[in-house]
Amino acid sequence: MEHKLLKILEKVRTEVPGNIFTGIGVIVCDSLEYLPFLPMSDKSRVISDVDVISKIVEGSLATNVNHDGFNILGKDFNLMYKNVFISPPIAKDIELDIDQGFGARYVAAILASKIEGVIVTAVVSNSYGIVIFKNGKVVNIND
Numbered sequence: 001m002e003h004k005l006l007k008i009l010e011k012v013r014t015e016v017p018g019n020i021f022t023g024i025g026v027i028v029c030d031s032l033e034y035l036p037f038l039p040m041s042d043k044s045r046v047i048s049d050v051d052v053i054s055k056i057v058e059g060s061l062a063t064n065v066n067h068d069g070f071n072i073l074g075k076d077f078n079l080m081y082k083n084v085f086i087s088p089p090i091a092k093d094i095e096l097d098i099d100q101g102f103g104a105r106y107v108a109a110i111l112a113s114k115i116e117g118v119i120v121t122a123v124v125s126n127s128y129g130i131v132i133f134k135n136g137k138v139v140n141i142n143d
Helices: 002-015 052-059 104-112
Strands: 024-029 037-039 070-074 079-086 118-125 129-134 137-142
Touching: 002 024, 002 052, 002 118, 002 129, 024 052, 024 104, 052 070, 052 079, 070 104, 104 118, 104 129
Parallel strands: 024 070
Antiparallel strands: 024 118, 037 079, 070 079, 118 129, 129 137
């Protein structure tokens, strides 16, 4: 699971123009029941097969009005929602080095990785690369 997500995100990074890249948040889940999220546009729900990589790239560009949102993938890696706001509950037992200066997307991803039904989460940034989380812990870092 983590390996496939890493490959997708590596492909996304190669296609994103660095000067307008704002970062990426991705959630892979088998259930949305406990994931608190809010679509940030009337086009957030994806109801047909789409090219996941191109849609994630599109949502990571500063030119996209909803570039701060997360993308939600099913366990088969189909895109279910793009550019959604997530509000995971705060958990005290996460591994977070607060001296590293990570932003809200990073913290939201690590917290969301602890939610029932969420398999893994990931963030991509120009500063720290690709980081994948599972159950509140970093499972793979790719610079």
